[in-house]
Amino acid sequence: MIPCCSLEIDFRGGLLATSRVHVPTINSHRGGGHGGPPLQFRSMSIETSPIIQPISTAAQRVALRCSGLVKRFTDVTAVNGLDLEVFAGECFGLLGPNGAGKTTTVEILEGLTPADEGTVEVLGQHWSSAKDSTDGSHRRASDDRSLRERIGVQLQETQLAEKVTVVETLRLFRSFYKRGHAVDQVIQTVALEEKRNSRVGKLSGGQKQRLAVACALVSDPEILFLDEPTTGLDPQARLSLWDVVETFREGGGTVLLTTHYMEEAARLCDRVAIMDHGKIIALGTPLELIESLGADQIIEFRVTKELDEDALTSLPGVTNLHKRGEDYSLTVAEIGVALPALLAESKRQQSELVSLTTHQATLEDVFVSLTGRMLREG
Amino acid sequence: MEEAQSRTAQLNREPKRETLHPLLELTTMRVREFLREKEAVFWVFIFPVLMTFALGIAFRNTAPDKTFVAVEADANNPSVNEIANVLSHSPEISSSVLSQEEAAKALRSGKVSIVVKPHNDSYEYRFDPTRPESRTARLIVDDVLQRAKGRTDVASIAEQRITEPGARYVDFLVPGLIGMNLMGSGLWGLGFTIVIARSRKLLKRFAATPMRRSHYLLSFMLSRLAFLFLEVAAVVVFASLAFGFTVRGSWLTVSLITLLGGFTFSGIGLLVAARPQTIEGVSGLMNFIMLPMWLLSGTFFSSERFPQVFQPFIKALPLTALNTLLRAVMNEGAPLWSNWIQIAILLCWLLISFVVALKIFRWQ
Numbered sequence: 001m002i003p004c005c006s007l008e009i010d011f012r013g014g015l016l017a018t019s020r021v022h023v024p025t026i027n028s029h030r031g032g033g034h035g036g037p038p039l040q041f042r043s044m045s046i047e048t049s050p051i052i053q054p055i056s057t058a059a060q061r062v063a064l065r066c067s068g069l070v071k072r073f074t075d076v077t078a079v080n081g082l083d084l085e086v087f088a089g090e091c092f093g094l095l096g097p098n099g100a101g102k103t104t105t106v107e108i109l110e111g112l113t114p115a116d117e118g119t120v121e122v123l124g125q126h127w128s129s130a131k132d133s134t135d136g137s138h139r140r141a142s143d144d145r146s147l148r149e150r151i152g153v154q155l156q157e158t159q160l161a162e163k164v165t166v167v168e169t170l171r172l173f174r175s176f177y178k179r180g181h182a183v184d185q186v187i188q189t190v191a192l193e194e195k196r197n198s199r200v201g202k203l204s205g206g207q208k209q210r211l212a213v214a215c216a217l218v219s220d221p222e223i224l225f226l227d228e229p230t231t232g233l234d235p236q237a238r239l240s241l242w243d244v245v246e247t248f249r250e251g252g253g254t255v256l257l258t259t260h261y262m263e264e265a266a267r268l269c270d271r272v273a274i275m276d277h278g279k280i281i282a283l284g285t286p287l288e289l290i291e292s293l294g295a296d297q298i299i300e301f302r303v304t305k306e307l308d309e310d311a312l313t314s315l316p317g318v319t320n321l322h323k324r325g326e327d328y329s330l331t332v333a334e335i336g337v338a339l340p341a342l343l344a345e346s347k348r349q350q351s352e353l354v355s356l357t358t359h360q361a362t363l364e365d366v367f368v369s370l371t372g373r374m375l376r377e378g
Numbered sequence: 379m380e381e382a383q384s385r386t387a388q389l390n391r392e393p394k395r396e397t398l399h400p401l402l403e404l405t406t407m408r409v410r411e412f413l414r415e416k417e418a419v420f421w422v423f424i425f426p427v428l429m430t431f432a433l434g435i436a437f438r439n440t441a442p443d444k445t446f447v448a449v450e451a452d453a454n455n456p457s458v459n460e461i462a463n464v465l466s467h468s469p470e471i472s473s474s475v476l477s478q479e480e481a482a483k484a485l486r487s488g489k490v491s492i493v494v495k496p497h498n499d500s501y502e503y504r505f506d507p508t509r510p511e512s513r514t515a516r517l518i519v520d521d522v523l524q525r526a527k528g529r530t531d532v533a534s535i536a537e538q539r540i541t542e543p544g545a546r547y548v549d550f551l552v553p554g555l556i557g558m559n560l561m562g563s564g565l566w567g568l569g570f571t572i573v574i575a576r577s578r579k580l581l582k583r584f585a586a587t588p589m590r591r592s593h594y595l596l597s598f599m600l601s602r603l604a605f606l607f608l609e610v611a612a613v614v615v616f617a618s619l620a621f622g623f624t625v626r627g628s629w630l631t632v633s634l635i636t637l638l639g640g641f642t643f644s645g646i647g648l649l650v651a652a653r654p655q656t657i658e659g660v661s662g663l664m665n666f667i668m669l670p671m672w673l674l675s676g677t678f679f680s681s682e683r684f685p686q687v688f689q690p691f692i693k694a695l696p697l698t699a700l701n702t703l704l705r706a707v708m709n710e711g712a713p714l715w716s717n718w719i720q721i722a723i724l725l726c727w728l729l730i731s732f733v734v735a736l737k738i739f740r741w742q
Contacts, residue, residue: 110586112742145588153586159578163414164407172407175397176589182396199414215583 063088069118078104080278091255093269101278102258152221162201177219206237262363297335305351408601447473448481491515553704554677564643572651582742606640626711639700645731671697699723
C-alpha cells in the first residue's frame with residue numbers, strides 16, 4: 001500500500017492542485033515526478049509543526065476512505081463528489097460552515113445514511129446499506145453490527161434520556177457491545193465521577209456532551225466520530241472535552257471530527273479538510289493551510305470614507321484584500337511594511353481609521369480567502 | 379489489530395461483563411423512565427381508579443328513583459289536591475300541584491315525567507312518549523288512578539326481585555374502563571416514548587450501535603408486561619372494595635385476556651409511532667385512532683345501541699373485542715374460548731400492526 005494519499009482539490013479559481021497531504025511523507029514524495037499542476041501548498045517539515053505528531057509507518061493504514069460520495073436530498077445536494085482518506089491513528093477534521101455537508105458526510109461514513117453515489121470503506125469494510133458494493137458481495141445487517149462494534153459515534157443533536165443517571169446511561173450503551181471498557185473507567189476518562197449518579201437532565205451542557213462522548217468511548221472503539229462536539233459550549237467546557245479527545249488519541253485511536261471552530265481544528269487535528277457546498281475545497285495540516293495564504297498576518301480595519309481598493313492591493317507587503325460591507329481585511333506578508341503603508345494610504349485618501357486590528361492568520365482566514373465568507377456565516 | 383489491543387493500556391479492560399443482556403438493560407431503562415415520570419404513573423394507575431370512583435358513584439344502583447308527577451292546578455276543580463294526595467300515597471310516585479305554566483316548564487326540563495290534568499270525570503296525561511321514564515310514569519300513574527277509582531286485578535301476580543352484583547352498571551363499567559385503560563397506556567406508552575426518542579435523535583444514536591433493533595422494540599413489550607397486571611389490578615381491587623365488584627371467571631383467563639389486549643395495543647402503539655417525527659404528529663394520529671373506539675367500543679354503554687349497519691365495523695375494532703372478552707370473563711365467568719372470534723380479532727390486530735410497524739419503522 002502506498003503510505004500516502006493524493007487528493008485533487010478544486011480551488012475557487014478552478015486551479016487543480018495535487019497535493020501530497022500526509023505530512024510525514026511529503027518530503028520524500030515532493031517533486032517525485034508529478035506531471036500535474038504545481039503544488040498549491042508549500043510542504044513543510046515536521047519540525048516546524050508542534051501540532052503534528054510523528055505517525056509510525058504501521059499506523060498509516062487507511063481507517064476511513066470514501067470516494068465520489070454524493071448525497072442528494074429533495075431540495076439540496078448535501079454532498080457533491082467527496083473524496084476522503086483518514087489514516088489510522090490520526091485526528092482528521094472536517095471544517096466548514098453550517099450546511100456545508102459535514103454532518104451528512106459523517107453520517108454516511110457511520111453507516112446511518114446511505115450515499116446516492118460513491119463508495120465508503122470503514123476499517124476495510126463496507127456498510128450493507130451501500131448501494132454500490134465494490135466487491136459484489138452482499139453484506140448483511142449482522143456484518144454491519146460487527147463493524148459497529150468497532151466504531152464510536154457522537155451525533156450532533158442527540159439528547160440522551162433525561163430521567164436516567166449517568167451510570168445507567170453508560171451501562172445501557174455498554175450492554176450493546178461485546179467488548180469494551182468498564183463503565184466507571186469511562187466515567188473517569190470524561191471526568192464525570194462526581195455526576196455518576198446524577199440524572200442526565202441535571203447535567204450542564206458540557207457535562208452532557210462529555211457523557212455523549214463517553215457513550216461513544218465505552219466500546220473501546222478504533223474510530224471515534226465526533227460531530228460538532230463543542231458547539232454551544234463555553235470555553236472551559238470546550239477545553240475539558242478536548243482533553244477527552246486527546247486522551248483517546250494518546251491511546252492510538254482514530255478520530256474524525258467536524259467543527260466550525262477553527263481553533264478547535266487547529267488544536268486537535270493532524271489534518272483538516274475545509275468543506276463548502278458538499279465539497280472539499282482545501283486539505284492539509286492546519287499549518288499548511290495557513291501557509292497557503294502566503295502570509296502570516298491579517299489586518300482588519302474600518303474607515304470613515306471608502307478607500308480605493310486597487311491602491312490598497314498595490315501597497316507593499318499586501319498579498320490579498322477582502323471587503324465585506326464596511327469591513328476591510330488585508331492579508332499581509334510583512335506587517336512591519338504593510339501597516340505604515342496602510343496608514344499613509346488612508347491619510348492620503350483623506351479617510352480616517354475607525355478601528356484596526358491585526359492577528360496571526362488562522363484557518364478562518366483560509367476559509368475567507370477561499371470562499372469570501374466567514375465560517376460562521378453559514 | 380495489534381495496536382487496537384495495545385491501546386487498551388490507557389483504559390484497563392474490565393475483567394468480566396458488568397451489564398445485563400441488552401434486552402434486559404433496555405427494559406430496565408424503560409421501567410425506570412416510566413417510574414420516574416410522575417405524570418405517566420398518574421395517568422396509568424391513579425386516573426383509571428378516580429374514573430371508576432366517579433362513574434361508580436354517579437351511576438350507582440340505589441332504590442329505584444321515584445317517578446315525579448305534576449298535577450295541574452285548576453281553580454274550578456277542587457279535586458286537584460285530592461288527586462295529588464292519592465298519587466303521593468303510592469311509594470313509587472312523588473307528586474306536586476303546579477300551575478299550568480309551571481307544569482309545562484317542569485315537563486320540558488325533565489323535572490317531572492308526566493303532567494296529570496284532571497277533568498270532571500276523566501284525566502288528561504301529558505308526556506313525551508319518546509322518553510322511557512315518561513312512558514313508565516304513564517303506566518304507574520294510570521295504575522294508581524284506576525285503582526283509586528275501583529279497578530281490580532284479574533290475574534294474581536307473584537314477583538321475584540333480582541338485584542345481585544354482576545348486573546349493575548358498575549359491573550358493566552369496570553371491564554370497559556380496564557379495556558380503555560389498556561388501550562390508552564399501550565398507545566401513549568409506546569407512541570409517545572418512541573416519537574420523543576426519535577425527535578431527540580436518540581433512535582438514530584441507538585442505530586449507530588450494534589444494538590439489535592428487535593431488542594429495542596421488544597423492550598417496550600416487556601416493560602409493558604411489568605405494568606400490565608398492576609394496571610388491571612389497581613382498578614379491580616378498587617372496584618371490589620368500593621362497589622363490591624367481583625370477577626366471576628378464572629384469574630388465569632383474565633390474565634390471558636389482559637396480556638393479549640395489552641400486547642395488541644402495544645403493537646398498535648408501535649405502528650402509530652413507526653413514522654411520526656414530532657409529538658404533535660403522533661398525538662393527532664393517536665387521538666384519531668382512540669376517539670372512535672372510546673365512543674363506539676362499548677366502554678360506557680353497550681355498543682349494541684349503534685345501528686345495525688355499523689355493527690360489523692364496530693365489532694372488528696380491537697377495543698370492542700377486548701371489552702367483550704373482559705365482560706364475558708368478569709361478569710359472566712365465561713371460559714376463554716367461548717369468545718374465540720374476539721380472540722382472533724385481537725390476534726389479527728396484534729400480528730398485522732407488529733409486522734407493518736417493523737417494516738415501516740423509521741430510525742431517524
